[in-house]
Amino acid sequence: MDPNLYFAAWVLAVLVVVGLLTAALARRRQQDLRGPQAEKLTQALERYSAWVCAQRLAAVFHGESPEAADALDEACTLRLAWFPELAGDMAELMAVHNRLVNFLHTQQALWLRDPERWLESGHDKRYVALWRQHRFALQALQEKLQQVASVRLQPAPARRQSTYA
Numbered sequence: 185m186d187p188n189l190y191f192a193a194w195v196l197a198v199l200v201v202v203g204l205l206t207a208a209l210a211r212r213r214q215q216d217l218r219g220p221q222a223e224k225l226t227q228a229l230e231r232y233s234a235w236v237c238a239q240r241l242a243a244v245f246h247g248e249s250p251e252a253a254d255a256l257d258e259a260c261t262l263r264l265a266w267f268p269e270l271a272g273d274m275a276e277l278m279a280v281h282n283r284l285v286n287f288l289h290t291q292q293a294l295w296l297r298d299p300e301r302w303l304e305s306g307h308d309k310r311y312v313a314l315w316r317q318h319r320f321a322l323q324a325l326q327e328k329l330q331q332v333a334s335v336r337l338q339p340a341p342a343r344r345q346s347t348y349a
Contacts, residue, residue, distance in 0.1 A: 221266040222333035228262065229277075229322060231255035236284065236318050240311055245292040248285060256281070269332050273325040280317045287314055 235252035239245065256278075263274050287310060295302040 218333045225262040228255045228259040245288040277321040
């Protein structure tokens with residue numbers, strides 16, 4: 185075997201090994217950085233979920249609060265920057281959000297226009313159904329986030345028991 189060819193083969197082998205090690209280290213660093221981002225995403229989603237929960241007891245719907253909008257914006261930004269594989273799950277959560285806000289606007293308009301029809305509309309049952317869809321979408325998103333971030337996320341601090349079942 186030609187010595188130059190032999191030397192080139194060794195150089196190529198060393199470069200392949202260095203490339204593989206660099207890729208492994210970069211992947212490990214990416215995983216290390218995703219853990220704190222997953223925590224931030226979870227906290228943003230919990231803040232948003234607290235707003236959704238509060239809407240059942242709100243006397244008047246004033247639209248999406250700045251806190252809820254900020255929490256959703258933060259969650260979407262983090263998802264886009266760090267967790268592109270969660271696009272479908274986040275889209276489902278946003279679809280439920282849109283249905284919920286539309287429902288709340290419609291109920292507010294009905295309440296202002298005809299309070300008796302509003303009382304007969306079964307608004308609470310319909311809200312609870314939307315809330316359950318929200319919780320289902322949120323739970324699916326959080327479970328997938330734990331899988332893709334390879335971390336075990338801490339559950340939200342215990343709140344008093346909900347009446348939503």
